[in-house]
Amino acid sequence: MRAILHLVASAAADTTSVALTDFLRDGRETSSGALNVSIAAAYCNVVDAVSGVTVKRGSSGTVVLDMHGASDFPSANQIPALDIGRTSSIDVTFNVPGMLILDLRKGDGFSSTQTNVGV
Numbered sequence: 001m002r003a004i005l006h007l008v009a010s011a012a013a014d015t016t017s018v019a020l021t022d023f024l025r026d027g028r029e030t031s032s033g034a035l036n037v038s039i040a041a042a043y044c045n046v047v048d049a050v051s052g053v054t055v056k057r058g059s060s061g062t063v064v065l066d067m068h069g070a071s072d073f074p075s076a077n078q079i080p081a082l083d084i085g086r087t088s089s090i091d092v093t094f095n096v097p098g099m100l101i102l103d104l105r106k107g108d109g110f111s112s113t114q115t116n117v118g119v
Contacts, residue, residue, distance in 0.1 A: 001110065003037070005102040009046075009053075009094035018090045023106055036107035037090070038081035039064065042073040046098025053100050054093045057085025067100070081105055 003023050007016060020035040039055070042065055046052050049069035057064050064084045065073060073082075086107065092100060 001106045002040075003104040003106060005090070005100075005104060007092055007094075007100045007102075009097050009099075012051075012094065012096050014094045014097075016092050018092075020087070020089060020109075023104070023110070033108040034087045035109035036086045038083050038086050038105045038107060039073075039090075039102055040081040040105045041103035042067060043101040043103075044068070044072065044098065045070045046094065046096050046100075048096040048098075051095035053095065053098060055100075055102070056091040056093070058088040061091065 005018065020037050023035075023037060042055070044053055044067035046067075046069060052066065052068035052071075054063055055065040055067075056062060062085050064082050067073065090102070090104075094100075
């Protein structure tokens with residue numbers, strides 16, 4: 001029920017869009033309800049402390065994270081996962097080369113995998 005997304009941009013203006021169906025395991029069906037994915041944490045390392053990387057969710061392109069330089073979310077703060085636009089794809093735009101790691105939590109709509117239960 002956890003997914004790690006590791007993105008690397010080699011040039012400014014690199015973009016990607018990740019559909020929530022990309023987080024389904026092979027051969028797994030969705031459970032009832034819409035797929036939901038929350039951003040629990042984010043780690044950014046880009047070459048510019050001004051431009052950075054932008055993460056958007058939703059059809060309106062709501063900005064949920066705008067990160068710069070070497071930064072992380074939620075840092076030392078203990079705040080809940082970002083649920084804004086949790087039923088929408090994750091759209092990432094790098095304004096400069098760099099790296100972004102998203103620690104994601106799969107919620108409603110995903111069936112959990114329980115292997116070797118009771119063994």
